[in-house]
Amino acid sequence: xxxxxxxxxxxxxxxxxxxxxxxxxxxxxxxxxxxxxxxxxxxxxxxxxxxxxxxxxxxxxxxxxxxxxxxxxxxxxxxxxxxxxxxxxxxxxxxxxxxxxxxx
Numbered sequence: 001x002x003x004x005x006x007x008x009x010x011x012x013x014x015x016x017x018x019x020x021x022x023x024x025x026x027x028x029x030x031x032x033x034x035x036x037x038x039x040x041x042x043x044x045x046x047x048x049x050x051x052x053x054x055x056x057x058x059x060x061x062x063x064x065x066x067x068x069x070x071x072x073x074x075x076x077x078x079x080x081x082x083x084x085x086x087x088x089x090x091x092x093x094x095x096x097x098x099x100x101x102x103x104x
Contacts, residue, residue: 001086001087001089002087003032003071003074003075003085003086003087004030004053004071004087007093008029008030008093009048009053011029011093011094012029012030012043012045012046012047012055012093013029013044013045013046014045014046014047015045015046015047015054015056016045017045018044018045023044023058023066023098023104024097024098024099024104025097025098025099026044026045026057026097026098027044027094027095027096027097027098028042028043028044028057028091028093028094028095028096028097028098028101029043029044029045029046029093029094030042030043030046030055030087030091030093031043031087031088031091031101032074032085032086032087032088033085033086033088034077034078034079034083034085034086035079035083035086036079036080036081036082036083037079037080038060038061039059039060039061039079039085040059040060040061041055041057041058041059041060041069041074041085042057042058042059042060042098042101042102043055043056043057043069044056044057044058044098045057052070052071052072053070053071053072054068054069054070054071055068055069055070055071056068057069057098058098058102058104060102064102064103064104066104
């Protein structure tokens with residue numbers, strides 16, 4: 001499965017374009033998760049940099065925090081049972097805000 005589709009690449013706001021919007025009110029454009037643990041990445045912004053994609057959003061794992069993450073890191077990571085990170089294919093880009101899906 002592709003973690004990043006052309007549709008998402010075209011629709012996701014570029015980095016720093018939403019700095020004026022509180023993170024809780026930013027829309028989620030792509031949701032990644034580990035199927036064998038409780039880690040989830042919610043991307044609200046992103047753009048290609050030097051052949052890789054850098055995202056800004058919220059990560060739920062040991063803690064919930066806002067920050068940057070790279071597509072290449074997600075592609076290499078595996079959960080505790082060795083399963084790769086997946087994209088939530090049922091998630092519709094821009095449909096929900098952070099505060100509707102994440103407790104922050």
